[in-house]
Amino acid sequence: MRARVKRRFSLTEGVSEKRLRRRTPVRLKQVRAVVAELSKRIGVELDFASAFLEKANFDNHDLLLVDRVPLAMQLENQSDEMGWYPTLRGVLAWQPGSGWAAVDHGAIPFLMNGADCMGAGIQIADPGVKEGDLICIRDESHGKPLAMGWALVSGEEMVAMSKGKAVKTIHWVGDDLWEVET
Structure with missing residues (x-):
């Protein structure tokens, strides 16, 4: 007689775990164009001089992390042009007055x-x-x-x-x- 082995059930089994990938620290001068584009888009002057900046990928979208918080994402707009936009956390942090x-x-x-x-x-x-x-x-x-x-x-x-x-x-x-x- 064979002993029955109970199989453990995992909540994450079979579920694709989405997480940040390819996290890389970057210097401000490497993302200066991104910061300028974001500043222009939201109408707020951004200053990341003392912030820890990283670039990462999440679900096939590039992200800009400021002090480990995803504040901006790169998206393709309706005209098929790539651009940088704030995430909801970015909107909370920067509080743009328009859009x-x-x-x-x-x-x-x-x-x-x-x-x-x-x-x-x-x-x-x-x-x-x-x-x-x-x-x-x-x-x-x-x-x-x-x-x-x-x-x-x-x-x-x-x-x-x-x-x-x-x-x-x-x-x-x-x-x-x-x-x-x-």
């Missing part, structure tokens, strides 16, 4: 699950937002960022919409990039 849309409380649970942002949920939007811009979707009452996405219409059109998608969500609070352990 945002605010949603009501009814939209928050859907955004937290990665859904695209519908025009009916948008209450206020930056009038400077153009179609194809990467924008931050934030909570109307607290102003905290909830998600990032590509604007499908202009800021003025977002506010006027009563149905249809307004923003294609690519990064949200609670997704793999938000939860990445550094």
Whole structure:
């Protein structure tokens, strides 16, 4: 008679673990162009003179880590051009004044699950937002960022919409990039 061996069950078994890969420390002069592009894009002067900078790869996207926190990511925009954009943690750290849309409380649970942002949920939007811009979707009452996405219409059109998608969500609070352990 053969003894039955109990097989241990692992929560991570069969699940692809997403983590930072190819982490490399970099000097400020190596990423000066990235910093200049980010500063121009968000309208905030960035100073990383005393910060520990790293470049890494996560889920086929290059990241810029500042003091071990992923604050910027390289994405391909709607025109198939590569560019550097802030992550949600970057938006929290730098607080850019433009490129945002605010949603009501009814939209928050859907955004937290990665859904695209519908025009009916948008209450206020930056009038400077153009179609194809990467924008931050934030909570109307607290102003905290909830998600990032590509604007499908202009800021003025977002506010006027009563149905249809307004923003294609690519990064949200609670997704793999938000939860990445550094």
